[in-house]
Amino acid sequence: MPAQKTLTHLPFYTDLSSTGRDLLSKGAKYNACEAADIILHKGQSVSGAYMVLRGRLRVYSISSNGNEATLTWIEPGEICVFSLNCLFNNLLYPAWVAAEKDTEVATIPAALYRELFQREFSVQDLTVHSLSILVFRLMEELDQVHGLRHKERLANFLLVRASATGELDITQQQLAQHLGTSREVIARLLQNFVAQAYVRTGRGRITLLDPEGLSQVVTGKQA
Amino acid sequence: MPAQKTLTHLPFYTDLSSTGRDLLSKGAKYNACEAADIILHKGQSVSGAYMVLRGRLRVYSISSNGNEATLTWIEPGEICVFSLNCLFNNLLYPAWVAAEKDTEVATIPAALYRELFQREFSVQDLTVHSLSILVFRLMEELDQVHGLRHKERLANFLLVRASATGELDITQQQLAQHLGTSREVIARLLQNFVAQAYVRTGRGRITLLDPEGLSQVVTGKQA
DNA sequence: GCGCTTATGTAGCAAAAGTTACATAAGGTA
DNA sequence: TACCTTATGTAACTTTTGCTACATAAGCGC
Numbered sequence: 001m002p003a004q005k006t007l008t009h010l011p012f013y014t015d016l017s018s019t020g021r022d023l024l025s026k027g028a029k030y031n032a033c034e035a036a037d038i039i040l041h042k043g044q045s046v047s048g049a050y051m052v053l054r055g056r057l058r059v060y061s062i063s064s065n066g067n068e069a070t071l072t073w074i075e076p077g078e079i080c081v082f083s084l085n086c087l088f089n090n091l092l093y094p095a096w097v098a099a100e101k102d103t104e105v106a107t108i109p110a111a112l113y114r115e116l117f118q119r120e121f122s123v124q125d126l127t128v129h130s131l132s133i134l135v136f137r138l139m140e141e142l143d144q145v146h147g148l149r150h151k152e153r154l155a156n157f158l159l160v161r162a163s164a165t166g167e168l169d170i171t172q173q174q175l176a177q178h179l180g181t182s183r184e185v186i187a188r189l190l191q192n193f194v195a196q197a198y199v200r201t202g203r204g205r206i207t208l209l210d211p212e213g214l215s216q217v218v219t220g221k222q223a
Numbered sequence: 224m225p226a227q228k229t230l231t232h233l234p235f236y237t238d239l240s241s242t243g244r245d246l247l248s249k250g251a252k253y254n255a256c257e258a259a260d261i262i263l264h265k266g267q268s269v270s271g272a273y274m275v276l277r278g279r280l281r282v283y284s285i286s287s288n289g290n291e292a293t294l295t296w297i298e299p300g301e302i303c304v305f306s307l308n309c310l311f312n313n314l315l316y317p318a319w320v321a322a323e324k325d326t327e328v329a330t331i332p333a334a335l336y337r338e339l340f341q342r343e344f345s346v347q348d349l350t351v352h353s354l355s356i357l358v359f360r361l362m363e364e365l366d367q368v369h370g371l372r373h374k375e376r377l378a379n380f381l382l383v384r385a386s387a388t389g390e391l392d393i394t395q396q397q398l399a400q401h402l403g404t405s406r407e408v409i410a411r412l413l414q415n416f417v418a419q420a421y422v423r424t425g426r427g428r429i430t431l432l433d434p435e436g437l438s439q440v441v442t443g444k445q446a
Numbered sequence: 447g448c449g450c451t452t453a454t455g456t457a458g459c460a461a462a463a464g465t466t467a468c469a470t471a472a473g474g475t476a
Numbered sequence: 477t478a479c480c481t482t483a484t485g486t487a488a489c490t491t492t493t494g495c496t497a498c499a500t501a502a503g504c505g506c
Contacts, residue, residue, distance in 0.1 A: 061362075063370025071365060082362075085355040094362045117351075124347060128340075131354040132308040138361040139284075139305075139317045142294060145368050146403040147286025149462070171483065180369040185463060187485065203472050203483060372492070394453065408493065410455065426453060426502050 006030070007051065007106050010077055015122035027112040033099045040097040046087055048109040050080035055103025060177070061095045069180030071095055072137060081134040084127060087113060145180075148218075153179055154189050155217035158199065158208060166208035193217075229253070230274065230329050233300055238345035250335040256322045263320040269310055271332040273303035278326025283400070284318050292403030294318055295360060304357040307350060310336060368403075371441075376402055377412050378440035381422065381431060389431035416440075 057074040074080050087110045116123045162168050176183040193199045198214050200207040216222035280297040310333045339346045385391050399406040416422045421437050423430040439445035
């Protein structure tokens with residue numbers, strides 16, 4: 001068990017009863033995985049609740065023509081709600097999960113999690129909140145996929161995920177995967193943005209030059 | 224309060240403690256609404272948990288160009304999970320809700336629901352299950368929107384929602400709304416299906432003639 | 447039946463997205 | 477530096493979707 005990062009560092013741990021803490025420390029398992037490792041395959045049965053301690057997980061679907069589309073990311077401190085989902089309903093996992101960088105994951109076995117859920121209010125709370133937030137995120141995503149064009153979704157993505165200095169370290173291939181389209185389409189759209197001086201492109205990097213312009217693209221006011 | 228349909232008829236009521244039943248019968252409110260009534264507007268704050276007793280509710284989003292897209296339906300006996308979602312996170316409602324036919328809805332005020340959630344295991348259970356199932360549904364939908372063409376989504380929709388005798392009572396306009404596209408596109412696709420003798424169209428009705436053929440369309444094996 | 451409303455059938459063009467096929471460039475490494 | 481891998485830039489072309497504009501038809505009330 002790595003000393004530096006365990007479940008005890010997560011916010012909800014503080015609110016557990018001593019019995020709960022005990023159960024958790026005895027039952028939880030820790031896993032480390034490297035970038036690009038696939039943690040779960042679609043249709044796999046889920047053995048417990050996953051919680052990310054370090055790194056980042058990417059949850060994605062793969063369509064029949066082989067295109068990937070990122071559904072969401074799981075950041076440190078977050079629980080993989082999809083696994084909860086399966087755990088409470090005995091469903092098979094509905095997507096793929098892969099590590100995006102070196103990532104450490106704690107696994108709480110299904111039986112233990114269900115017991116904690118019955119005993120501990122903080123676990124109930126965590127569960128319902130996590131599920132709720134996921135529902136909200138998914139609805140937003142669905143909304144966007146339905147209502148926006150790729151151009152608009154791309155602009156939105158750039159705005160939302162750029163750093164404070166207006167930079168994103170991401171390849172066009174990754175962008176394409178997230179939006180569920182091909183790299184060529186992304187390149188075409190980005191060239192458009194470059195031509196209008198909204199962004200500057202570099203190898204594995206995009207720099208925002210005119211966030212205002214981009215947000216007008218999102219709302220459909222600008223090309 | 225209508226005598227014929229109350230919360231006491233729903234499955235989870237049986238598992239409530241007598242205190243819980245008491246609280247519920249005192250606090251719940253009943254509303255009737257007619258077809259096409261809009262129950263909730265996007266961005267409205269949610270005053271409680273909604274449960275459908277009779278009829279059907281449609282949850283939908285509206286994109287910037289005015290197109291609607293049905294996210295899900297809420298059938299009798301189901302709880303509107305979106306409202307739970309807001310209720311536990313103090314979020315604003317993320318979509319529109321309208322009655323599709325004469326519908327009766329029970330409302331459990333937010334404070335009461337939260338209290339029941341703390342006291343009653345059956346309510347915790349109902350909540351987590353409902354949220355989980357919604358997550359699953361939304362993911363499936365997102366998956367389809369990402370990965371399938373309209374032709375394939377339409378074929379899938381027809382297969383999933385046809386009656387046992389292979390009939391659907393639905394207008395092309397409604398189909399278009401669900402898939403988030405225009406009626407003309409649906410008409411074009413349907414004509415295609417008609418030409419291949421997969422379906423027969425009528426006024427407000429579609430009859431499946433060749434479900435096999437349709438399922439091949441879904442998987443992209445057939446035109 | 448007549449007229450009104452609602453639903454479907456079709457055509458044609460414009461815009462967006464998907465596909466294929468290469469050229470070019472940036473970084474890392476032997 | 478030369479070579480190799482990975483990432484980006486571009487063009488041409490196809491397919492799908494979106495949009496506009498009508499024609500036709502079904503059901504309903506009078």
